[in-house]
Amino acid sequence: MAVELLSANHAAALAAALAGRANRGARGFCSGVYPITPSTECMELLCNQEIEKGSVVRVESEHSAMAVCIGAAAGGARTFTTSSSNGIALMAENAVAAALLRLPVVMAAANRTLGPPWNIWADHGDTLLLRDAGWIQLYCADNQEVLDSVLFAFRLAEDRRVLLPVMVCQEAFVLSHTMAQTDVPAQEAVDRFLPPLAHPGRLTSTPRVLGGIDVPHATEVHRAQHQEAMGRVLEVYREAQDEFEAVFGRRPADPVVAYRTEDAEALVVSMGTIASTVERAVDAARARGEKLGAVRVRALRPFPGAALARLFRGVRRIAVVDRNVSLGFGGVLWGEARGEAEPGAIVQGYMIGLGGGDVRPEHVLAIAADLAARRVAGDPVLLEAGA
Amino acid sequence: MSDSVLATLPGDRSPACEPLLRPGNSNCGGCGMSTAFQLLGRAVEGRPVQLVIPASCAAVAAGPFPFSALGAPAVLSTFGAAAAVATGLAQVARLNGEATRVVVWAGDGGTYDIGMASLSAAAERDEDVLYVCYDNEIYGNTGGQRSSATPAGAATTNTPRGKREQKKDILGILAAHRIPYAASVSLAHPQDALRKMRRALDARGFRFLHALAPCPTGWKSEPALGVELVRLAVRSGLYPVIEIVDGRKLVVNVEPEFSAEALELYLSLQRRFQRSGVEARDLRAAIERHWRELRSRSGRIVPAEREG
Numbered sequence: 001m002a003v004e005l006l007s008a009n010h011a012a013a014l015a016a017a018l019a020g021r022a023n024r025g026a027r028g029f030c031s032g033v034y035p036i037t038p039s040t041e042c043m044e045l046l047c048n049q050e051i052e053k054g055s056v057v058r059v060e061s062e063h064s065a066m067a068v069c070i071g072a073a074a075g076g077a078r079t080f081t082t083s084s085s086n087g088i089a090l091m092a093e094n095a096v097a098a099a100l101l102r103l104p105v106v107m108a109a110a111n112r113t114l115g116p117p118w119n120i121w122a123d124h125g126d127t128l129l130l131r132d133a134g135w136i137q138l139y140c141a142d143n144q145e146v147l148d149s150v151l152f153a154f155r156l157a158e159d160r161r162v163l164l165p166v167m168v169c170q171e172a173f174v175l176s177h178t179m180a181q182t183d184v185p186a187q188e189a190v191d192r193f194l195p196p197l198a199h200p201g202r203l204t205s206t207p208r209v210l211g212g213i214d215v216p217h218a219t220e221v222h223r224a225q226h227q228e229a230m231g232r233v234l235e236v237y238r239e240a241q242d243e244f245e246a247v248f249g250r251r252p253a254d255p256v257v258a259y260r261t262e263d264a265e266a267l268v269v270s271m272g273t274i275a276s277t278v279e280r281a282v283d284a285a286r287a288r289g290e291k292l293g294a295v296r297v298r299a300l301r302p303f304p305g306a307a308l309a310r311l312f313r314g315v316r317r318i319a320v321v322d323r324n325v326s327l328g329f330g331g332v333l334w335g336e337a338r339g340e341a342e343p344g345a346i347v348q349g350y351m352i353g354l355g356g357g358d359v360r361p362e363h364v365l366a367i368a369a370d371l372a373a374r375r376v377a378g379d380p381v382l383l384e385a386g387a
Numbered sequence: 388m389s390d391s392v393l394a395t396l397p398g399d400r401s402p403a404c405e406p407l408l409r410p411g412n413s414n415c416g417g418c419g420m421s422t423a424f425q426l427l428g429r430a431v432e433g434r435p436v437q438l439v440i441p442a443s444c445a446a447v448a449a450g451p452f453p454f455s456a457l458g459a460p461a462v463l464s465t466f467g468a469a470a471a472v473a474t475g476l477a478q479v480a481r482l483n484g485e486a487t488r489v490v491v492w493a494g495d496g497g498t499y500d501i502g503m504a505s506l507s508a509a510a511e512r513d514e515d516v517l518y519v520c521y522d523n524e525i526y527g528n529t530g531g532q533r534s535s536a537t538p539a540g541a542a543t544t545n546t547p548r549g550k551r552e553q554k555k556d557i558l559g560i561l562a563a564h565r566i567p568y569a570a571s572v573s574l575a576h577p578q579d580a581l582r583k584m585r586r587a588l589d590a591r592g593f594r595f596l597h598a599l600a601p602c603p604t605g606w607k608s609e610p611a612l613g614v615e616l617v618r619l620a621v622r623s624g625l626y627p628v629i630e631i632v633d634g635r636k637l638v639v640n641v642e643p644e645f646s647a648e649a650l651e652l653y654l655s656l657q658r659r660f661q662r663s664g665v666e667a668r669d670l671r672a673a674i675e676r677h678w679r680e681l682r683s684r685s686g687r688i689v690p691a692e693r694e695g
Binding site for chain 1: 508
């Protein structure tokens with residue numbers, strides 16, 4: 001292992017290259033890539049890596065980037081791509097196809113606001129477009145987590161019990177371009193962690209069709225199988241955590257990360273880097289004697305409802321902070337998490353940091369104060385973080 | 388299940404490519420695409436092939452899951468992504484030192500229209516892919532709407548009085564990418580077509596074949612007359628049968644007679660041309676202009692057969 005100063009984009013690229021080389025004894029590695037701010041640096045670094053039995057194809061659109069991954073995964077290779085924002089929107093058709101074909105593509109997504117108007121800063125709205133597309137979605141809080149999650153994602157995606165694509169999400173600039181000390185594992189360790197990919201459905205010489213015509217009852221069966229595979233993810237996730245820890249000496253975060261929740265009377269639930277800010281705010285509140293706790297949802301799909309329900313047990317006040325807005329509804333995480341609270345609990349939705357607004361601990365403390373003053377939950381609140 | 392029944396199921400040792408379109412497929416009677424597909428199957432002759440088929444009649448022809456009427460392994464891709472999906476398959480075949488020929492089998496909608504960006508990009512990258520466009524000049528699978536391959540004067544369900552614009556010169560577009568091999572094949576000239584298909588299968592880099600594929604359903608023509616219609620299109624000069632190597636060397640493989648009778652017959656045998664009132668003389672100028680361009684690019688001022 002070597003500690004390097006890396007942006008999350010570069011961390012993701014190095015992880016993809018390590019994973020790619022680790023499949024050199026099998027069918028190799030193939031990636032289709034296309035630039036878009038703020039994920040460009042990930043594809044740039046990947047294009048500069050030497051990858052034995054690997055190929056990075058510089059295509060003409062995100063739609064084709066995912067299509068190359070589909071073709072390569074159908075051919076049995078390990079596959080990776082990266083994108084952001086409107087690139088993910090353009091890619092959506094093939095991203096859905098990759099999931100429905102049960103191809104274990106890994107994508108590093110740098111979360112950026114959808115346009116127009118054009119805004120290159122952080123917002124979770126882009127990857128949330130694909131929330132229901134059959135992908136596993138992991139939201140990261142720091143650069144080390146991005147690197148580890150890309151490696152972890154291949155292990156998860158390629159497990160025979162899973163065979164689903166994984167999106168590793170990290171926020172524009174907050175992580176994508178921010179340098180941090182990051183442990184980069186040795187190739188030999190990654191080789192031990194990632195077994196060679198042997199996709200049972202890959203195209204061989206047998207005349208059969210991948211992605212053929214489905215009549216309704218066939219689709220019902222295929223969706224049920226997909227849903228069952230999602231249902232097995234958390235079990236495989238735990239095994240992969242153990243394996244990761246045994247090889248690399250650190251444990252990837254749980255699907256739900258609790259911070260100072262043991263005796264908490266109120267919780268602030270969030271995703272991505274806002275969760276780190278929430279933890280600092282919790283420390284400040286605790287210093288004042290307020291029993292505040294933080295919950296970070298790392299895995300949005302499959303949704304870790306049971307883990308959230310355990311943390312919400314006995315808690316009467318819950319703030320859910322979203323860096324996204326489902327227009328006409330409210331925050332996406334709020335919509336999902338509130339169903340796990342106990343009856344009668346106040347679950348208030350707050351949307352903040354849209355379009356990359358800088359969310360600071362004082363914002364979170366103001367949210368906690370607003371929550372404490374409420375007698376009932378109201379409509380979701382859209383707050384301006386400013387600058 | 389008895390052994391004899393099991394023996395009829397596809398297995399790893401069954402011949403991969405013969406025929407490419409098996410009995411039980413759902414294509415219409417007289418489908419030109421089916422004829423072209425079977426011709427390609429002849430050319431394949433046991434070469435290891437993987438197919439990529441975007442949304443099209445050819446995709447539907449495979450039949451419902453878990454059956455397949457296709458004689459080769461296939462990915463049915465999204466509509467506009469066939470060339471990019473084929474890129475992935477071809478890259479993995481190359482990385483693994485496999486002789487697999489990756490073949491895109493796409494209609495004109497998937498080629499001229501929605502697939503143009505991924506097609507152009509794969510051609511520019513010179514991916515090791517054979518891209519075949521079967522051109523029925525219509526969105527056949529959705530019931531017959533105009534595409535940019537629909538010829539001027541043809542009525543479709545969304546150009547009921549006849550399309551006004553000329554069809555794109557797809558071979559010219561591909562040749563402008565300077566790909567190793569681009570050719571048009573005629574179903575009425577199977578020897579020439581087979582030779583080109585074999586050449587295209589064995590060549591490396593990006594190869595493109597264009598096949599005019601009569602669609603009786605969309606053309607409102609007699610199913611039995613498909614091959615004859617192609618012959619008339621060739622004789623009249625409407626459908627040039629040519630090949631272009633490296634985007635430079637253009638060879639005319641079948642000299643047309645530029646027969647007015649053939650052109651009139653071609654139009655009169657298809658009801659799609661009758662609603663617009665298009666006549667042979669309306670098309671003559673465009674045919675002549677196109678052939679002047681072809682002659683200049685072939686380096687021959689006069690047809691080859693008149694030289695001797």
